[in-house]
Amino acid sequence: MGRPSLEVADIFRSHGPAWRAAQRGHLSLGQLKVMSAIEQCRSAALGGHVLRCEGCGTDQVSYNSCRNRHCPKCQSNAAQRWLDARQADLLPVEYFHVVFTLPAPIADIAYQNKVAIYGLLFDMAAEVLQVIAADAKHLGARIGATLVLHTWGSALTHHPHVHGIVPGGGLSIDGKTWVACRPGFFLPVRVLSRLFRRRFLEGLEQLHRAGRLQFFGVHAALQDAKAFADWLAPMRQQEWVVYAKPPFAGPQAVLAYLSRYTHRVAISNSRLVAADVSGVTFRWKDYRAKGDAKGKVRHKTMTLAPQEFLRRFLLHVLPGGFHRIRHYGLLANGNRRDCLAMARTALQAKVEVPTGEPAARAPAFVCRHCGRPMLIVEIVLRERPSIRAPPS
Template identity: 35%
Template sequence: MLTVADVLRRHGPAYLDRHATTMPVEQKRVLRCIMACRTGELGTVHYACRQCGQAHVMGRSCGNRHCPSCQSEKGGVWCERQLARLLPCHYFLLTFTVPQAFREFARRHPREAYAAMFRASSDALKSLAADPKRLDVKTLGFFGALHTWGRDLNYHPHLHYVVPGGGLDAEGQWRQTPTSFFLPCQPLSLLYRGKLRAALAAEGLLDEVDDSVWSESWVVDCQAVGDGAAAVKYLAPYVFRVALSDKRIVACDEQSVTFRYRRSGSQRWRTMRLDADEFVRRFLQHVLPRGLQKVRHYGFLSPRAGQSIESLKWLVAAALGLLFWLAWTETIVAPPTPDFACSECGGPLMRIRFEPPPPPRPIPTSQPP
């Protein structure tokens, strides 16, 4: 099966030759990491099967968070952990987008733009939820993830938040929302736009954004998603990979790359054929600034919150009359699957030793006569 790494190994060197002088340093680093992943260029790892003893030698993984091969298993583990943390209440999925004209600024200043999007959207949520005419809660809890791509790999930065349908009031008691309504989207979008503008002004970057952005309507969408499990499963594949998975690659030749995609609102798979240079460009434009946290937790779901998730579950269950149900409910988290399995018997592999790559050969220098 073709992989994204196969495509980048085939077309990445030529792309670097043509664009190295204009590419961001982080894009060059990611491209080189993925091209070297599991090839032996980063060293080799020796394994032995715990069941049959068969020896296996594999190229070392690059471990880069943008590499689809390295991140394929992590999404499932993250999903299981988030499912275990869901409160016994209904949930909503909120999506915060930015206008087309803002995307050019975000492309030039990704670190500042993404940080401002997170800050503005989370503050808007908390502010509107605290309004006595709205939800009237003191503390809201939610988590979200940054996405920068559309289904055809084009640049489309937006945020998804999974939000429990309620919050904690001033007395620390659970206050529930209706199952089909959380907060009105129009006031939320106005707050989001205003707070994002203020955040950029504080950074001294407001003049670099097209003025037309602030007169456009900003889209915030809110959907009821039941117990939240479906929303978590929707987000999981996108949290630990970038742009597309290996299984979507259909073909790759000397000139082009073909991949599968689905249009928004449709379940029918289509194919898109791109010039190889354009495919590499579209993939690399989603490389995140180094160290940027793309998944964030807020309020009582933050790791820094003083209340444990178990005590929150009991608090919500007591408020909704679900104590009997919660007492007999046991969350089962599937054990993580091994990264590699034996090709002979399917058993787990045991790492034996790591063999580093050979040192680079010195460049010969001419000797004076």
């Protein structure tokens, strides 16, 4: 696949320096690192390799990737490696897709408290799924879930929500049998929504009492306990959005979905249309608009000033060390292997053991002209960063 005609990196290189100067003192270290990584990705600044084709002898220079998780160019390989590791986790059952979304007022304070509130969003979504599934009135089983955090809407606005991929059933309490959900139906959405609302608000109050929330600007008054309680009150009455989609059409559809969602960034290069000094134009999907049967009316274009585009993109930089993909219940990292083995035994599912010689590994570099493998013939060293010397 050829290089897109326009990349997020091009916008950062053109407008990033002026943006840094204008926002000096207002950008976090994490945001500055993301900007620098995207600007240098696959450029001489990071070094690379000189490649030579085994077939036609063509030489090519391939520069290194920044491997930053917010970079649009670096996620496809990371997603593929992650998917290869997940292949063995799939069970021969229906899989469901659920989404838990935070109301807009809480999303506003979540931006100021990313670690605390995003973490609470993960934990409460997982807890609600497991509690309702364990209830004998609904499923009566121990389930597993993979949750993925997205913090953006299609227009790059701040819209934190988690996507969950959940097997359609779970192990009985004694772990000996598999309890399947009804075909095409996992758990009642309204029950999930009501419990999610209650448990999340309880958790938010606990964070406030523990002094783990910070408030700035128009929200500064929420530091007071009574003001915070008054602010929360209306949200106890409104409906919270929990969405459940129909089951996937087989395990391969689950993997295809995961490949699109697990390592997605706020905007991909393929959505960019044009960019100049006056604005950045990109495609977005208006979910509030009524589209036709194929959803074509919903797809629109939007133009933002370059500074506003950068601001919205950087809204979604996660704190260092924060995990945006998490596994719970039967799929939790600590007990995944044992629980999946028990599930396969209960399902009487055979584990396919590879036989014969392992499949040949695809070459890392392939010639764009003839398709033959390319060999590394020279290492291009990365540019040395300038070192500040003490004043003379």
